[in-house]
Amino acid sequence: MNLFFLIKEGFIGLKRARFSALISIISIGLALTLLGLFALLGQNLKDIFFRFYKQIEIEAFLEPTLDNKSLNSLKTKIQGMDQVEEVIYVSREDALKEFQQTFGQDLQQLLNENPLPASLRIKIKSDFSNPLIIDNLVSQIKALKGIQDVIYQKEIVRFLHKYFKIGVLVITSFALILLAVIIILIFNTIRLTIHARSAIIQIMRLVGATNLFIKTPFIIEGILQGLAGGILGGSIVILIGHLIRDIILPETAIPSILFYAILATGVFLGFIGSTISVNKYLKY
Amino acid sequence: MIEFYNVSVKSSNRNLLSGASLKINKGEFVYLIGKTGAGKTTLLRLIYCDLFPSTGNVIVDKFSSSTIKKKQIPYLRRKVGVVFQDFKLLPDRNVYDNIAFALQAVGARKRAIKSRVLSLLTQVGLNHKRYHMPTTLSGGEKQRAAIARALANEPFILLADEPTGNLDPEASRGIVELLEKINKSGTAVCMATHNYELIRYAPHRTIVLENGLIRREIDSKNISSIRSL
Numbered sequence: 001m002n003l004f005f006l007i008k009e010g011f012i013g014l015k016r017a018r019f020s021a022l023i024s025i026i027s028i029g030l031a032l033t034l035l036g037l038f039a040l041l042g043q044n045l046k047d048i049f050f051r052f053y054k055q056i057e058i059e060a061f062l063e064p065t066l067d068n069k070s071l072n073s074l075k076t077k078i079q080g081m082d083q084v085e086e087v088i089y090v091s092r093e094d095a096l097k098e099f100q101q102t103f104g105q106d107l108q109q110l111l112n113e114n115p116l117p118a119s120l121r122i123k124i125k126s127d128f129s130n131p132l133i134i135d136n137l138v139s140q141i142k143a144l145k146g147i148q149d150v151i152y153q154k155e156i157v158r159f160l161h162k163y164f165k166i167g168v169l170v171i172t173s174f175a176l177i178l179l180a181v182i183i184i185l186i187f188n189t190i191r192l193t194i195h196a197r198s199a200i201i202q203i204m205r206l207v208g209a210t211n212l213f214i215k216t217p218f219i220i221e222g223i224l225q226g227l228a229g230g231i232l233g234g235s236i237v238i239l240i241g242h243l244i245r246d247i248i249l250p251e252t253a254i255p256s257i258l259f260y261a262i263l264a265t266g267v268f269l270g271f272i273g274s275t276i277s278v279n280k281y282l283k284y
Numbered sequence: 285m286i287e288f289y290n291v292s293v294k295s296s297n298r299n300l301l302s303g304a305s306l307k308i309n310k311g312e313f314v315y316l317i318g319k320t321g322a323g324k325t326t327l328l329r330l331i332y333c334d335l336f337p338s339t340g341n342v343i344v345d346k347f348s349s350s351t352i353k354k355k356q357i358p359y360l361r362r363k364v365g366v367v368f369q370d371f372k373l374l375p376d377r378n379v380y381d382n383i384a385f386a387l388q389a390v391g392a393r394k395r396a397i398k399s400r401v402l403s404l405l406t407q408v409g410l411n412h413k414r415y416h417m418p419t420t421l422s423g424g425e426k427q428r429a430a431i432a433r434a435l436a437n438e439p440f441i442l443l444a445d446e447p448t449g450n451l452d453p454e455a456s457r458g459i460v461e462l463l464e465k466i467n468k469s470g471t472a473v474c475m476a477t478h479n480y481e482l483i484r485y486a487p488h489r490t491i492v493l494e495n496g497l498i499r500r501e502i503d504s505k506n507i508s509s510i511r512s513l
Contacts, residue, residue: 204389
């Protein structure tokens with residue numbers, strides 16, 4: 001099989017049916033733009049939630065009698081836990097200073113002593129930001145020798161987690177519906193461009209071309225359409241992302257992989273769409 | 285070379301062909317004659333595996349309709365050339381490229397394609413029009429180009445489905461003369477037509493079809509007995 005001839009036929013096919021190919025590329029591009037914008041929205045919502053999560057800390061108050069050696073061993077033990085990102089020691093003096101900075105009152109002068117205990121502030125890895133996991137971690141820390149009490153913003157964690165789950169569900173559902181619509185749209189667009197040239201398929205069959213030989217130029221065409229649509233869609237999404245970041249929301253994240261993901265989706269859908277469509281003309 | 289054994293083809297509401305048995309020998313010229321819907325096209329489609337029998341068996345060279353695998357069909361079609369009433373030329377390529385396409389589609393080499401296409405163009409008398417687009421050709425010339433394409437892979441039989449259906453009488457006779465010339469060089473020809481004048485002009489074995497049944501066979505000597513359909 002002459003691969004060069006088949007690739008050439010793929011390009012010639014695009015050139016010959018340039019109007020329908022252009023319509024197809026624009027349709028694919030716009031469909032992928034919608035999908036890409038959804039991905040951008042999802043990624044940014046996820047980032048916002050994780051930014052909140054990152055601020056969540058578990059505060060473990062230490063027994064007043066705890067010596068330095070036990071403190072270090074306790075710190076190492078907690079730091080070694082899978083869910084823990086960072087452990088910061090806050091001495092009684094540091095706690096007092098923080099109190100004064102936050103509330104503007106000198107607690108020591110007021111009570112003639114420092115009532116605040118020393119503590120360990122524990123930051124959790126974002127992968128483990130689940131209330132159940134945090135509860136479990138809190139119980140583990142509580143059980144450690146030298147820990148007096150453990151507190152964390154339980155209600156905020158539960159609230160965030162609940163709405164994060166709803167957000168993920170809503171975005172995933174919309175994205176899946178959109179993806180299904182896009183797949184149908186892309187398949188239909190490619191099918192129309194192939195249907196417009198069903199005569200050439202019939203002639204190829206009659207002269208004894210193998211199915212692989214008939215299919216290949218159309219698949220190459222489908223891939224090229226998907227690639228061009230992907231470049232178009234990816235560029236629009238990145239452009240819109242930059243506009244949003246520059247004009248409305250400076251914190252907007254534009255993942256560099258997004259453009260390539262849209263491109264790959266276009267190529268993949270172009271390949272699958274053209275393969276399925278051309279197969280319909282190749283019964284025997 | 286081509287044998288039909290009690291072949292029937294049923295579509296949803298009627299029999300396209302009923303109990304057809306026939307044989308076409310190597311290098312033979314055969315007409316299939318009958319009105320529209322008599323079963324001529326069905327019979328031809330069975331030969332190039334565009335259709336399969338509901339019952340019975342069709343043997344084409346070493347292939348049998350009951351045992352042929354899907355991936356073998358292209359190889360059978362390379363041995364069977366087909367031309368149609370509407371020519372089925374690719375409108376976006378010139379005559380040369382239309383013929384070359386049949387050779388490119390089977391993976392022939394560029395040099396072999398060139399010499400074969402030029403030889404075919406000479407054979408069908410279209411050498412001077414090789415760079416013309418199909419839209420600029422007359423009906424007879426389009427059919428000659430289609431015949432050249434059908435012969436590109438050196439088939440042992442040429443199937444012609446109403447090849448003169450869109451042509452005037454003079455061009456029709458020219459096409460039949462060309463088919464006879466091709467037949468004399470060793471390629472069998474099976475031509476479906478409803479034009480009995482043409483059969484009388486160039487008599488050969490004729491199979492008469494009616495409502496999906498083979499009614500009778502007439503040999504070339506008794507063609508004058510055909511008066512009308």
